[in-house]
Amino acid sequence: MGAKQSDWVAAAADQVIAEGKRRGGAPLVCASGISPSGPVHLGNLREIMVPHFVADELRRRGLECRHLLSWDDYDRLRKVPAGVPASFAEHVGRPLTAVPDPCGEHENWAERFKAPLRAALALLGVEVDEISQTQMYLSGVYREQVVHAMRNRAQIDAVLDRYRTKKADAEVEQDEEDLAAVSAGRYYPYRPYCEVCGRDSTTVTGFDDASTQMRYRCECGYEGGFALSETDRGKLVWKVDWPMRWAFEGVTFEAGGVDHSSPGSSFTVGSQLVREVFGGLPPSYLGYSFVGISGMAKMSSSNGGVPTPIDILEVLEPAVLRWLYNRRQPRQSFQIALDAEILRLYDEWDALGRKVAAGTATDLEVAVQARSVGPAAGPLPSTPRPLPFRTLASVADVAAGDSV
Numbered sequence: 420m421g422a423k424q425s426d427w428v429a430a431a432a433d434q435v436i437a438e439g440k441r442r443g444g445a446p447l448v449c450a451s452g453i454s455p456s457g458p459v460h461l462g463n464l465r466e467i468m469v470p471h472f473v474a475d476e477l478r479r480r481g482l483e484c485r486h487l488l489s490w491d492d493y494d495r496l497r498k499v500p501a502g503v504p505a506s507f508a509e510h511v512g513r514p515l516t517a518v519p520d521p522c523g524e525h526e527n528w529a530e531r532f533k534a535p536l537r538a539a540l541a542l543l544g545v546e547v548d549e550i551s552q553t554q555m556y557l558s559g560v561y562r563e564q565v566v567h568a569m570r571n572r573a574q575i576d577a578v579l580d581r582y583r584t585k586k587a588d589a590e591v592e593q594d595e596e597d598l599a600a601v602s603a604g605r606y607y608p609y610r611p612y613c614e615v616c617g618r619d620s621t622t623v624t625g626f627d628d629a630s631t632q633m634r635y636r637c638e639c640g641y642e643g644g645f646a647l648s649e650t651d652r653g654k655l656v657w658k659v660d661w662p663m664r665w666a667f668e669g670v671t672f673e674a675g676g677v678d679h680s681s682p683g684s685s686f687t688v689g690s691q692l693v694r695e696v697f698g699g700l701p702p703s704y705l706g707y708s709f710v711g712i713s714g715m716a717k718m719s720s721s722n723g724g725v726p727t728p729i730d731i732l733e734v735l736e737p738a739v740l741r742w743l744y745n746r747r748q749p750r751q752s753f754q755i756a757l758d759a760e761i762l763r764l765y766d767e768w769d770a771l772g773r774k775v776a777a778g779t780a781t782d783l784e785v786a787v788q789a790r791s792v793g794p795a796a797g798p799l800p801s802t803p804r805p806l807p808f809r810t811l812a813s814v815a816d817v818a819a820g821d822s823v
Contacts, residue, residue, distance in 0.1 A: 426783050427705075427748050428790065432476040434703040435484075435672045442671070442700065447484040449474040449672045450664075450702070451547070454491040455532040456515055457500045460725040461755060462710045464539075468744040469674035469707055471545045471794075478795040487668060488547035492516045492529035493556050493654050495619050512618030516553040529553075539728035543737050544794040557651050564663050564697070566647050568608050568655055570628050571696050575659060576606035578691050582683040611645075611653035613637040619653070659696075662689035666699025673702045674749060680706030708752035710744075713760060726757070734761065737799050739768050742791035769805070 439447050449470040453459055470486055477484040492515045499507045503521050510518040510528075518528035525531040540547065555561055568575060607623040611633065620638040626647075627633075634644035645652065655663060664670070679685040690701035712726055731740060734757065747753055756764060774780040775788045793799040 424748070424783060426786060428472045428476050428745060429786070431473045431672065431703070431705055432480070435473060435477060436482070438671045438700075438703045442669075445669055445671065447474075447477055447482060447672075448487060448668055448670050449477075449484060450487045450489060450668065450670045451674070452489045452491055452661075453536070454494050454515070455529040455536075456494065456496065457532060458725055458727050459532055459536040460727055461712065461731060464728050465707050465710050465744060465749070466674065466676070467540070467545060467547070468741075469705060469749050470672060471547075472745050472790060473672055473705075475790065475794045486545075486547045487550055487670070489550045489552060489664065490529065490533060491552050492533075493552040496528065512616075512620050514553060514612060514617075516551075517617055535727055535729045539732060542732055542799075543728070543741060544796070544799050546794070546796075552654070556654050559651050561655075561663070561667070562648060562651065564667060565609060565655060566631050568659055568663065568696065569626050569631070569633070569647060572606055572608055572626075575608050575692060575696055578695060579606075579658065579688060581691075582688055608656050608659040609633070609647070609653055610656060611635050613639060613641055614643055614645075614652065615639055615641040621653075658685055658688050659692060661685060662693035662699070662701070663697055665689070665693050665702055666697040669699075670702045672704070674705045674707050677706050677708055677750075680704075705749050707749035710752065711754045713754045713756040713758060726755075731755065731757075735764075736801070738792045738801065739765070742768060742771075742787065745790050746787050 435447055435449070439445050451467045451470050453463060453466060467488065474484045474486040494515055495512050496510050496515055496518050498511065499505065507518070507521060515529040516527045520526070520528055520531045522531065525534060607626060609623060610619045611621050611623065612619050613621055613635075616637060616639040618637070618639070621635045622637075623633060623635045624642075625634040625644075631646045631648040632644060633647050634642070636642040654660060665673070675686055681687075686701070686704060686706075693699045693701050728740070735743075743753065743755060771780070771784060771788055775785055780788070792801065
C-alpha cells in the first residue's frame with residue numbers, strides 16, 4: 420500500500436453524502452445483494468465488504484446509515500452443485516426457498532447457505548439489515564411495482580433494446596429471454612412460477628393492463644394465469660428487479676462486480692430504468708473486481724469446494740480479513756493465500772500495527788488499520804499478547820499440535 424494510493428472509502432462516503440443532499444437530505448442507504456444458491460465464497464464477500472466499509476465510514480462521521488443485505492432467495496435454482504445428489508435436478512427452476520436442504524439441517528436450500536455467512540459477518544463486525552426477497556414478493560409488498568412494470572413493458576423493452584446484443588455475457592440467460600420475447604413480438608418483464616410444478620419454466624402469453632390478469636403456459640404442460648394485483652407467484656426479471664429495488668428502498672450506494680459495471684451492462688440499463696420507469700435515482704456506485712485463492716481457478720459456488728468466509732476465519736483473524744478487503748481499491752483484484760504466503764501476510768499486518776503505534780504511518784495507513792481492527796462501534800476482540808505468526812507456526816509444528 421503506497422503513500423500515493425487514495426482513500427477509496429473516504430471518497431465513496433463523500434459521494435454518498437453528496438447523493439443524499441441531491442435527494443433533499445434523504446436517508447443514507449447502502450445495499451448488498453447475495454444469492455444463497457450455494458456456498459457464499461470469498462469473492463461474494465466483497466459484495467458485502469465494500470458497502471460495509473462505506474456505511475461504517477459514514478457512521479464514524481456521526482451519520483446514520485442503513486446497510487441492507489438483500490437475500491435473492493426468490494431466485495430460481497439454476498443447477499445442482501457438485502456434491503449434491505443428482506435427484507435434486509427435479510428442483511431446478513424452483514425458488515431457492517422452495518428447495519429442501521440436501522442435508523436436512525435447515526428449513527430450505529437458501530437457509531443452508533445463509534447460516535455460515537451470518538456467522539462470519541458476526542465475527543467480522545459487519546452489521547446488516549437482512550431482507551428476504553421471497554418474503555418481499557410473497558407478502559405482496561412489490562405488487563404495485565410489478566403491475567407498474569408490466570403496464571410499462573413497452574418502455575422497459577425500448578430501454579433494453581438500446582443495449583441488447585446476441586453476444587454471450589455474464590447475464591446470458593436474461594438476455595436470451597429478452598431476445599426470445601422480442602422475436603415473438605412481445606415483451607413481459609415478469610416470470611411467474613408455475614402453479615402446478617413450481618418452476619419458472621414459464622412463458623407469459625398475455626397481460627391485461629386494466630384487470631392486471633396475466634396468462635402463461637409452462638413447459639410442464641399447464642396453462643393458467645392470475646391477476647397480478649391479487650396474487651404473488653413470480654418475480655420481475657433481474658434487469659428490472661434491481662432498479663425497482665433502488666427506488667423502493669431509496670438506495671444511495673451500491674457496489675457491483677465488474678460484469679455488472681461495464682458500459683451497457685446491468686447498472687447502465689438499471690440507471691435508465693429507475694429514472695424513466697420507476698421515478699427514482701440510481702445510487703452512487705462502485706464496481707469491484709474478483710477475489711481469488713492462490714493456486715485455485717476462479718471460484719464458483721456450483722463447483723463446490725470453495726473456501727467460505729467462515730472457513731478462512733479459522734486461519735485469519737477477523738481484523739486481517741477486514742484489512743485484505745479495505746486496503747485495496749475495489750477495482751483491484753487480489754488473491755488470498757492459504758499456503759506459506761500467509762506468513763508474509765501476517766508479517767505485513769504486524770508491520771502496519773508497529774508503524775501506527777510508532778506514529779510513522781501515513782494518514783491512509785492509519786485509516787486502513789483503524790477500519791480493519793473493527794467497525795465504528797468499537798474494535799473487535801484481539802490477541803492480548805500478540806506474537807509473530809511465524810513464531811506461532813514454528814511452535815505448532817514442533818509441538819505437533821500438542822497443546823500441553
